[in-house]
Amino acid sequence: xxxxxxxxxxxxxxxxxxxxxxxxxxxxxxxxxxxxxxxxxxxxxxxxxxxxxxxxxxxxxxxxxxxxxxxxxxxxxxxxxxxxxxxxxxxxxxxxxxxxxxxxxxxxxxxxxxxxxx
Numbered sequence: 001x002x003x004x005x006x007x008x009x010x011x012x013x014x015x016x017x018x019x020x021x022x023x024x025x026x027x028x029x030x031x032x033x034x035x036x037x038x039x040x041x042x043x044x045x046x047x048x049x050x051x052x053x054x055x056x057x058x059x060x061x062x063x064x065x066x067x068x069x070x071x072x073x074x075x076x077x078x079x080x081x082x083x084x085x086x087x088x089x090x091x092x093x094x095x096x097x098x099x100x101x102x103x104x105x106x107x108x109x110x111x112x113x114x115x116x117x118x
Contacts, residue, residue, distance in 0.1 A: 035089035037068075037075055044070040 039050055043065050049058050069076045069084065076084040088096065 035087075037087045037089075040065050040068050041070060041075045041087075044068060044075070 039061060043049065043061055049061065053061070067078050068087070069078060075087040077087055079085055
């Protein structure tokens with residue numbers, strides 16, 4: 001938000017539209033079959049870096065690992081509001097999405113239908 005005085009003209013707001021959707025947090029398996037969080041989990045478990053890791057990569061791994069917690073064999077990401085989010089691989093993510101859309105929760109509805117229902 002910004003404040004505009006009554007005696008001045010408001011500046012034009014420019015907006016762009018994209019033809020294709022953008023994807024965030026895409027869960028994919030790496031070519032070697034390891035989940036996306038493998039190096040973070042390995043570092044938290046035994047405090048060792050992967051082989052052939054540069055100093056810059058080591059620093060990045062330490063920074064990333066600071067927002068994760070390892071409880072037994074389960075890795076959690078600490079959310080900004082201190083909620084723990086479980087880390088899953090691509091197969092588990094697919095099963096979770098399938099369960100939400102088709103399973104015990106019934107058919108997934110759009111936002112307006114959900115608001116009217118509850």
